[in-house]
Amino acid sequence: MADSVAEAVAEAHSSEWAFVLAATARVAADLDLAEDCVQDAYAQALVHWKEQGVPRRPGAWLTTVATRRALELRRRATVAERKLPLLVPDPIDDSGAEVFPDDRLRLVFTCCHPALAQEAQIALTLRLVCGLSSAEIAKAFLVKETAMQARITRAKQKISRSGIPYRVPRLTDLPERTDAVLDVVHLVYTAGHTAADGAELSRPDLARRGIDLARMVRLLLPDSGEATALLALLLLTQARQAARVDHTGQLVLLEDQDRSVWDQTLIAEGLALVHEALGWPVGRFGLMAAIAAVHAEAERWEDTDWPEILGLYDLLVARWPSPVVALNRVVALSYVDGPAAALRVLSELADDPALATYPYLASTRAEMLWRCGRVAEARAAYQEALAFTSNAVEAEFLVRRITRGA
Secondary structure, three states: OHHHHHHHHHHHHHHHHHHHHHHHHHHHOOHHHHHHHHHHHHHHHHHHHHHHOOOOOHHHHHHHHHHHHHHHHHHHHOHHHHOOOOOOOOOOOOOOOOOOHHHHHHHHHHHOOOOOOHHHHHHHHHHHHOOOOHHHHHHHOOOOHHHHHHHHHHHHHHHHHHOOOOOOOOOOOHHHHHHHHHHHHHHHHHHHHOOOOEOOOOOHHHHHHHHHHHHHHHHHOOOOHHHHHHHHHHHHHHOOHHHOEOOOOOEOOHHHOOHHHOOHHHHHHHHHHHHHHOOOOOOHHHHHHHHHHHHHHOOOHHHOOHHHHHHHHHHHHHHOOOHHHHHHHHHHHHHHOOHHHHHHHHHHHOOOHHHOOOHHHHHHHHHHHHHOOOHHHHHHHHHHHHHOOOEHHHHHHHHHHHHOOO
16 A cells, blocks of 8 residues: 555656646745645655555645645745745636646746846756756755755746746747747757766666656647747657667767667657648747658668758757757758768858857767768767766767777
8 A cells, every 4th residue: 555655656756746746836836835835745655645545636635734734834934025026926726626737837937038048947947847856856956955056046036036937938939939838848859869968878767757847838828820830840850869879889970870770659650740740830839850860761871851851950050059059950961962062061050159068069070071081080080079078878889889800
């Protein structure tokens, strides 16, 4: 019985945390107080559910306990005078019978307010929306727990000092704020898809959190084509996860992957979402998802429609002139016009300070040099990439590239 209750609480933490915290924050009018009340509600669940059984609607039970505790503490300590200036609660059904989706939307937009630094947006989103502990977030981003706690505390203090409102933005502010939300979700997934450091290629828990966030944002913003496209992009990318390393844990490039182990369920869902997203004006994530779809639809590497991918990258560079996107475009260009043409473009990108220590610039150049038969130069470029690489799996791959044919 104890094990089943613990599992039920863990499942409720994973699936209901954002609901419960968002509703409690609206009542508590204070993010720290709301967190304390929600954590207390989950602790109470471990005891009460063992005695009374797991409720039919765990989220509603937790919300009731947390919000009532928040109201009690506000009355007792007159927290109302000290609340976050614009964190004004709306009337709520004290029974906790329903948790409104825009409660979570308020929480997401608060965490991703553009007045906060991007690292703070990510930390707050993982802490408040996903319910990760400071220790878990610190581990994911390879910083000390005390440093992560300080980062989260500073972000909350800035919300308080700056009067950042706990609400969905006005219609005129929505595009900019939605872009910030989508950027944060994409960064969370990217940090999990390929770890910046460490012994493993990826951080599966963080990637899964990114996908969960993308699903939530799409649910909360059903009329956003970019939210739909972002979820499509993440699903199509994640579908290839099992093929990215072989049975020995070594990195496998896309061209060498066993496509029979790609997750066809994720691919089918992702492709359907791409088609849906293309019904709206196409933005950055729509184009990125379309590129991922072309790869997903190719049964073999040789079937990849590189001219279509290059055309999509041309549109993406025009829409979002990022040096990383320009670098990715070079790879597509090499399969349309050849590696020599790609090297000419790479020479122009080499002067971009944003790519000065970016390992994929050097490794891409190395691949093009190798394909042109310039072996010695290729090995030197691989050495340069290795100097900027902290992920052990990627580093081992580069070492194999340096020594191949030797």
